[in-house]
Amino acid sequence: MAASDSFETRLFINGEFRPSRDNKLFRVNNPTTGEIIAQDHLTSPVHEASEGDVDDAVAAAKAAFPTWRDLSPAERGGYLRRFADLLLEAHETLAQIEAVSSGKPVSQFFESFVAADFFRYFSEAGWNAQGTTSLHTRDHLNLSLRAPYGVVACITPWNLPILLFAYKVAPALAAGNTVVHKSSEKSPLAATFLATLVAKAGFPSGVLNMISGYGSPAGSSLASHLQVRCLSFTGSPQTGQKIQAAAAASNMKHVHLELGGKSPSLVFHDADIQAAAEQTATSLTFLSGQSCIANSRIYIQDSVADEFIALFKSAFSSARAGNPLDAAVSRGPQIDEQQHDRIKSYIEIGQRDGTLTLGGGSGPGLFIEPTVIEDITETSPLMQEEVFGPVVAINRFHTEAEAINYANQSEFGLYASVFTRDLDRAVRVSKLLEAGTVAVNCTSPTMAMDMPFGGYKTSGVGREGYLHSLDNFLETKSILMRI
Ligand code: NAD
Numbered sequence: 001m002a003a004s005d006s007f008e009t010r011l012f013i014n015g016e017f018r019p020s021r022d023n024k025l026f027r028v029n030n031p032t033t034g035e036i037i038a039q040d041h042l043t044s045p046v047h048e049a050s051e052g053d054v055d056d057a058v059a060a061a062k063a064a065f066p067t068w069r070d071l072s073p074a075e076r077g078g079y080l081r082r083f084a085d086l087l088l089e090a091h092e093t094l095a096q097i098e099a100v101s102s103g104k105p106v107s108q109f110f111e112s113f114v115a116a117d118f119f120r121y122f123s124e125a126g127w128n129a130q131g132t133t134s135l136h137t138r139d140h141l142n143l144s145l146r147a148p149y150g151v152v153a154c155i156t157p158w159n160l161p162i163l164l165f166a167y168k169v170a171p172a173l174a175a176g177n178t179v180v181h182k183s184s185e186k187s188p189l190a191a192t193f194l195a196t197l198v199a200k201a202g203f204p205s206g207v208l209n210m211i212s213g214y215g216s217p218a219g220s221s222l223a224s225h226l227q228v229r230c231l232s233f234t235g236s237p238q239t240g241q242k243i244q245a246a247a248a249a250s251n252m253k254h255v256h257l258e259l260g261g262k263s264p265s266l267v268f269h270d271a272d273i274q275a276a277a278e279q280t281a282t283s284l285t286f287l288s289g290q291s292c293i294a295n296s297r298i299y300i301q302d303s304v305a306d307e308f309i310a311l312f313k314s315a316f317s318s319a320r321a322g323n324p325l326d327a328a329v330s331r332g333p334q335i336d337e338q339q340h341d342r343i344k345s346y347i348e349i350g351q352r353d354g355t356l357t358l359g360g361g362s363g364p365g366l367f368i369e370p371t372v373i374e375d376i377t378e379t380s381p382l383m384q385e386e387v388f389g390p391v392v393a394i395n396r397f398h399t400e401a402e403a404i405n406y407a408n409q410s411e412f413g414l415y416a417s418v419f420t421r422d423l424d425r426a427v428r429v430s431k432l433l434e435a436g437t438v439a440v441n442c443t444s445p446t447m448a449m450d451m452p453f454g455g456y457k458t459s460g461v462g463r464e465g466y467l468h469s470l471d472n473f474l475e476t477k478s479i480l481m482r483i
Contacts, residue, residue, distance in 0.1 A: 009046040009188075011053055011212070012195035014060035015205030020047040021056075026188050026212065031103040031333045031366045032323055037189075046188040049213035054180070054221040057209035061151040061178035062227050064206030069148055069176040073126030080170060083201040084119035087112045087162075090197060094162060094190060099324040101189040102158065103332035103366070104287065106325060114449070115166030121466060122174035128467060129175055129474055141481045146474040148176035149229040149254065153222040155243070157235040158186035158335060159290045159388075165194060168232045171469035173208065177230070180209045182219055184235075186335055188212035215239060224250040232472060234258040236386075237411075237458045244461075256462040256472045258292075259455055260386040261414030264407035265295040265443055266429060268400070269303045271419035272441070277311035280392075280417070283444045284370065285319040288332055289390035290339070293415040293437070293444035296387060299403045302396045309374070309394060313358050316370040316392070333366035334389060340366045343389035346382050347371055353380035354393065378409055386412070400429065408434045413456025417443040436463070 010017040025045035028037050049057075068076065087094075095109035131144035154168040161183055172179050183191030195210035211218060219239075222228055223246035231253050233243050240257040247253045265283075267276045283295045300308045322329040334340045340362065347360050347368075354376025359369035371391040376383055383393055397403040407416060416435035420426050430438040436454045439446055447453065452463035462472060 007193050007196040008199070009192045011047050011049055011057075012198060012210040013053065013057045014209065015199075015203075017195070017199070020050060021052040022048075022050040024048040024050065026185065028101050028189055029336070030100050031335055032100075034365055037100055046192055046212050048185070049182070049211035049218040051217045051221045053211055053213075054218055054225065057180040057211055058151055058222075058225055058227045060206035060209055061180050064204060065148075065150050065178045067204060068173075068178050068207050071176075073124075073129070073174070076126055076174060076176070077123035079201055079203050079207075080119045080123035080173060083197060083203075084116040084123065086197040086200055087116040087119065087166075090193070094193065096325065097189050097193055098162075099332075102161075102187055102335055103324050105329050105332050107327050107330055108286065111160060111162035115162050117449070118166040118170045122170040122470070125171070125467065125470055126174040126176070128470060131476065137480070139482055141483050143479045143481065145477045145479065146175075147477060149473065149475055150177065151228050152177040152179050152473060153225070153228045153231045154179055154181045155219055155222065155231065155233045155235065156181070156183055158184035159287060159292070161187040161190040162194065164234050165191065167464055167469065168234070169208065172230075172232065172473045175470055175473035177473050178207050180211065180222060180228070182222060183210075183212050185212070185214045219243075220246060223247055226251050228253055230254040230256075230473060232256045236260050240460070256464075257460045258453075258462075258464060259414075259458060259460045260388075260412060261292045261294070261455070261459055262297060262384065262386055262410050262412040263293055263295045263415040263417070263435070263444065264297040264299060264410070264433075265417040265419065266403045266407055267298065267300045267304070267308055268403075268418070268420040268422070268425065269301040270421045270425075271304075272421070273304055273308050274311055275441070276419040277308055278315045279443045281312055281315035284316060284390055284392050285331055286445050288334055288368070289343075290335065290388050291444060293447075294388075295415075295417055295443050296392055297383060297407070297410075298392055298394045299397050299406050300394060301403070302398055305396045309357075309372075312394070313372060316372065317358065319370070321367055331367075331370075331390075334368055335366075337366065339388065340368065343368050343387055343391060346385070346387045346389070346391060347373075349380060350376060350382045350391065350393065353377045353382060359390075378406060384410060400425065404429060404432050408432075411458040414454075414459035415439070415444055436460070
């Protein structure tokens with residue numbers, strides 16, 4: 001990072017940077033070294049939004065709404081395209097910010113590319129906000145219109161702060177809404193750097209307001225705010241429940257929730273066992289297991305279990321750990337001490353309810369070894385709760401029906417994988433798995449951005465992904481015209 005790349009760490013409200021009303025500041029640690037980040041332009045502590053700041057941001061978004069709504073999709077698209085270009089120009093800086101503040105290896109950093117794709121796509125897709133017409137009622141021409149909600153709140157988690165910002169904010173703006181985006185208290189640096197890019201892109205004042213803050217007061221104030229008409233959230237199910245309750249208790253705002261996962265991989269005897277082992281291992285190594293779609297449960301058919309487990313362990317333990325700034329490193333630390341300790345407690349549970357056969361240790365600092373627990377009871381919290389770390393549970397099955405039954409014995413339903421060379425089996429099993437996405441002969445982080453993405457059961461409400469996302473940010477109105 002060049003010293004000249006200085007950027008703001010204040011809140012971005014109504015087109016200008018300003019300090020937090022309560023003068024509260026975050027300190028950001030480097031999870032690899034444990035040091036408070038204090039190099040070049042990263043010396044400024046980040047400002048934390050208070051309830052008053054949320055009110056100001058919402059008021060700015062509300063004031064900006066009529067003008068933004070009345071721009072044509074092409075005019076709005078111009079701003080989105082400019083922002084996409086700025087994201088690409090900032091790729092190196094964003095990669096380094098994420099490496100030093102979140103422990104994400106630069107070798108795996110891709111978020112700015114996907115985020116730029118999203119902004120580019122939605123710079124055109126605003127034209128798709130169209131309704132329907134009907135002549136089916138006698139003496140009437142009936143129309144339905146799609147219209148923006150007004151002020152939209154977007155709340156994102158720390159693990160993919162740039163990608164998930166784009167996933168929500170690009171379609172919300174393209175649909176004609178104005179936005180207040182709140183980033184996670186655990187990843188404020190990437191979000192404040194994005195605010196610098198928002199300022200450079202020259203969006204009209206108040207159209208896109210960027211605040212960093214804790215769940216309470218900043219997040220909860222947005223969830224219960226009477227002027228916010230739609231809220232799109234990605235994070236844990238626990239927070240999703242609070243947001244849904246706050247939304248219902250305040251003004252029934254439209255809520256869209258992308259929540260956690262406990263994604264199973266089913267590996268059948270007729271699969272390419274080597275490929276299945278390598279891919280499932282990568283899924284767990286990616287972001288050090290801090291991914292909502294990591295295949296944290298693997299079910300392996302008993303006849304090939306020993307072969308698969310040996311190959312899996314070899315692939316899982318081969319990821320090179322080290323400083324995420326080093327391009328040869330593919331495994332970084334966990335984001336913070338709280339997350340590290342939480343994962344350790346699940347490893348202890350795994351040792352109690354199953355057999356530890358790889359890893360289990362931690363250090364230096366916040367690194368956790370790739371860990372395998374085998375033959376674990378299905379009711380164990382390790383099988384039922386999201387660990388969000390490099391820990392996998394591997395159980396064996398005998399029949400296809402048994403495997404499907406195990407996979408579906410979870411409150412989560414975000415993502416699942418099936419490895420088999422039998423096409424009939426692939427289709428049959430995919431249809432029965434309770435998951436929003438099923439990957440056949442591949443696994444996470446593979447995603448298709450143009451497909452609906454979201455969760456069954458406790459993994460969420462609604463779907464995102466290109467045009468599905470646009471739909472989340474549009475109201476529908478029917479107009480009945482007597483002719
Ligand atoms: P989290 O729920 O703790 O926090 C997410 C966001 O919600 C943060 O910005 C936080 O400040 C805010 N928040 C917390 N309490 C709030 C409240 N009461 N009201 C409003 N906002 C509040 O989640 P996290 O630890 O940041 O992220 C990890 C979780 O996110 C995991 O469960 C993971 O599976 C999930 N996730 C899901 C997806 C998906 O697409 N389904 C993608 C990435 C992460």
